[in-house]
Amino acid sequence: MQSVSCQSMRAIEDRAFAVHSTAEALMDEAGYKIAQKILHYYPQLQHATAYLGKGHNAGDAIVVLQHLQQAGWTVNLQTPLRLNDFAPLTQKKINALGSEYLQNQQPPAPKSLLIDGLLGIGASGPLRDPITTLAKSINHHRNKLDCTVIALDIPSGVNGDTGEIAKNAVLADHTITIGYPKIGILKSNTVQHVGALSLVTLPELQPQNAELAHHPHLICEHTLTRKRRDFDTHKGQTGRVAIWAGSMGMLGAAELSATAALRAGAGLVTVFIEPSLYPILASMLPPEIMLRPCTSPLKILEERFDAIAIGPGIGSPSEDISNQLIEVVRQTSVPTVLDADMLNLIANQQALPELTHHCILTPHPGEMRRLLPNATRLSREETVKQFLELVPVTLLYKGARTLIAQTNSPLFINSTGSPAMATAGQGDVLTGLIAGLCAQKYDQLEASKIAVWLAGEAAQIALASGSETIETLTAGSILQHLHFAFSQLPRTT
Numbered sequence: 308m309q310s311v312s313c314q315s316m317r318a319i320e321d322r323a324f325a326v327h328s329t330a331e332a333l334m335d336e337a338g339y340k341i342a343q344k345i346l347h348y349y350p351q352l353q354h355a356t357a358y359l360g361k362g363h364n365a366g367d368a369i370v371v372l373q374h375l376q377q378a379g380w381t382v383n384l385q386t387p388l389r390l391n392d393f394a395p396l397t398q399k400k401i402n403a404l405g406s407e408y409l410q411n412q413q414p415p416a417p418k419s420l421l422i423d424g425l426l427g428i429g430a431s432g433p434l435r436d437p438i439t440t441l442a443k444s445i446n447h448h449r450n451k452l453d454c455t456v457i458a459l460d461i462p463s464g465v466n467g468d469t470g471e472i473a474k475n476a477v478l479a480d481h482t483i484t485i486g487y488p489k490i491g492i493l494k495s496n497t498v499q500h501v502g503a504l505s506l507v508t509l510p511e512l513q514p515q516n517a518e519l520a521h522h523p524h525l526i527c528e529h530t531l532t533r534k535r536r537d538f539d540t541h542k543g544q545t546g547r548v549a550i551w552a553g554s555m556g557m558l559g560a561a562e563l564s565a566t567a568a569l570r571a572g573a574g575l576v577t578v579f580i581e582p583s584l585y586p587i588l589a590s591m592l593p594p595e596i597m598l599r600p601c602t603s604p605l606k607i608l609e610e611r612f613d614a615i616a617i618g619p620g621i622g623s624p625s626e627d628i629s630n631q632l633i634e635v636v637r638q639t640s641v642p643t644v645l646d647a648d649m650l651n652l653i654a655n656q657q658a659l660p661e662l663t664h665h666c667i668l669t670p671h672p673g674e675m676r677r678l679l680p681n682a683t684r685l686s687r688e689e690t691v692k693q694f695l696e697l698v699p700v701t702l703l704y705k706g707a708r709t710l711i712a713q714t715n716s717p718l719f720i721n722s723t724g725s726p727a728m729a730t731a732g733q734g735d736v737l738t739g740l741i742a743g744l745c746a747q748k749y750d751q752l753e754a755s756k757i758a759v760w761l762a763g764e765a766a767q768i769a770l771a772s773g774s775e776t777i778e779t780l781t782a783g784s785i786l787q788h789l790h791f792a793f794s795q796l797p798r799t800t
C-alpha cells in the first residue's frame with residue numbers, strides 16, 4: 308500500500324467529506340477495524356487504557372475502547388483534559404462511552420494494553436504539555452508494568468512526514484495506521500518507536516496519483532494475494548525446488564529451508580547434499596522432501612527445476628564447490644534465492660556484477676556490508692537504491708523493517724514481524740518460503756513480499772495465541788504457524 312504525507316492524508320479526507328462521508332463515519336469505521344486488529348494480535352490482554360489528546364486521534368481511541376469493552380475487556384482513560392477541552396466529535400465519543408470514565412481514572416494494570424490516542428496527523432512541533440507528560444507516562448508504564456503499547460495512526464512524537472523523533476516520543480510496540488501509511492513512520496530510523504505496523508483501510512479515502520508518486524509502499528495483507536488452485540492441479544504444476552544447503556554442524560539450515568519451501572506450497576522439494584552428510588540429513592528431513600547425495604552442485608542444472616535456493620548453512624565450501632555454485636547461478640535462468648554464506652562467497656569472489664534478473668538476494672546488514680562496503684555510510688533506504696544501481700536483481704534487505712525492491716521498482720517495506728524473530732534459522736525459513744513461492748510462479752518481487760510478510764505474521768500469531776513468547780519463539784515455530792498467516796491473505800479472483 309502506497310504511503311502518503313500527512314498533508315495529502317488531509318486532502319484525501321477532505322475529498323471524502325465533500326462527496327459522501329463524515330468525520331464520524333470514518334472514525335467509527337477506523338475504530339472498529341483497529342479494535343479487530345487488537346483482538347487478533349493481543350486477545351489475552353483483556354484490559355486497555357487509552358491516553359487521550361484533544362483531537363480526533365483520541366476520538367479513534369474511544370471508539371476502539373467501546374469495541375474492546377463489548378468484547379469483554381475492562382477499559383480505562385488517562386488524560387488531565389476536561390470534556391470541553393476535546394474536539395466536539397471526540398466529546399461525543401467520550402459521552403457515548405460514558406463521561407464518568409473521565410472522572411474515574413485508574414492507573415493502568417500490569418501487562419495490559421496502553422493505547423496512544425495523543426496525537427495523529429494533527430501534530431505539529433515538539434511535544435507540549437499535557438501531551439509530554441502523558442507520553443512519558445505511556446513509556447514509563449510500558450517499562451515498569453510490562454504493558455503493550457499500541458499507537459493509533461502515528462506514535463505521538465514521531466513526525467508523520469519526516470520521521471523525526473521528538474523528545475519523549477511514545478515507544479509503541481505496534482502502530483495501527485489509518486487509511487494509508489504515513490511516509491514518516493516507514494523511515495528506518497523510526498522502527499524503535501513504531502514497532503510492528505498494521506494498516507486499517509477506509510475505502511472511502513481515494514488518493515490521487517500525485518499524492519502517491521514516488522513514496523515507499525507498505526507490504527500488508529491488503530495488497531497481497533495468494534493463487535487459487537484449479538481442482539485438478541497436480542504436483543508437477545505447483546513447482547519443483549532445488550536446494551543446496553547445509554554442511555557439517557549446520558544441517559538444520561537445510562532442514563528449515565527445505566521444510567519452508569514445502570510449506571510454502573511447492574510440489575516437489577529436493578535437497579542436494581554432499582554424500583558424507585546424506586545419512587545424517589536423511590534422518591532429519593520430513594519424509595516429503597527428496598534428498599540427493601551429490602558431489603557437484605552442477606548436478607542441479609541437469610534436472611528441471613522451477614526455483615533454486617543456495618546458501619543456508621553452507622559454511623565455507625571448498626574452492627571447487629564454491630566455483631561450481633557460482634557457475635550454477637551463472638548458468639541457470641530460473642529464480643534463484645541466494646542467502647547466507649552464498650552471499651559471502653559472492654562477495655569474496657567479487658561475483659556480484661555477474662548477477663542478473665533471476666537472482667533474489669536476501670542479505671542481513673552484515674552480509675550487505677560485505678557485498679557493498681559503502682553501506683556502512685548509507686541509510687538502509689539509500690543502501691537498497693545504490694545496490695540496485697549496481698546489479699539488476701531482486702533485493703530483500705533483512706532487518707526489523709525488511710526492505711524489498713528491484714531496479715526501477717518502488718521500495719517495499721514489510722509491516723509484520725517481532726523482536727522474537729531475532730533467532731537463528733529465520734533467514735533459512737525465509738529463503739525456503741521465497742523459493743517455494745517462486746516455484747509456484749509467483750513473480751520474484753511478489754514471492755519476496757509474500758514470504759517476508761508471512762514469516763512476520765506467523766511470528767505475531769504465534770505470540771498472540773500464547774503458544775510462544777518473545778523468548779521461546781524459534782524459526783520452527785514460524786513454520787508451525789504459517790497456515791494461520793496464509794489464511795489471512797485473500798486469493799486472486
Ligand SMILES: NC(=O)C1=CN([C@@H]2O[C@H](COP(=O)(O)OP(=O)(O)OC[C@H]3O[C@@H](n4cnc5c(N)ncnc54)[C@H](O)[C@@H]3O)[C@@H](O)[C@H]2O)[C@H](O)CC1
Pocket residue numbers: 316317320330333334337360361362363364365366367394425426427428429430431432433434435436437438439459460461485486509512
Ligand atoms: N485520516 C483519516 O481519514 C481519519 C483520521 N482520523 C483520526 O484523526 C486524526 C487527526 O485528528 P486531528 O484532530 O486533526 O489531530 P490530532 O488528533 O492529531 O490532534 C491535534 C491537536 O493536538 C494538539 N497538538 C498538536 N501538536 C501538538 C504537540 N506537538 N504537542 C501537544 N499538543 C499538540 C493541538 O491542540 C491539535 O489541535 C488522525 O491521525 C486519525 O487518528 C479519524 O478519526 C478517522 C479518519
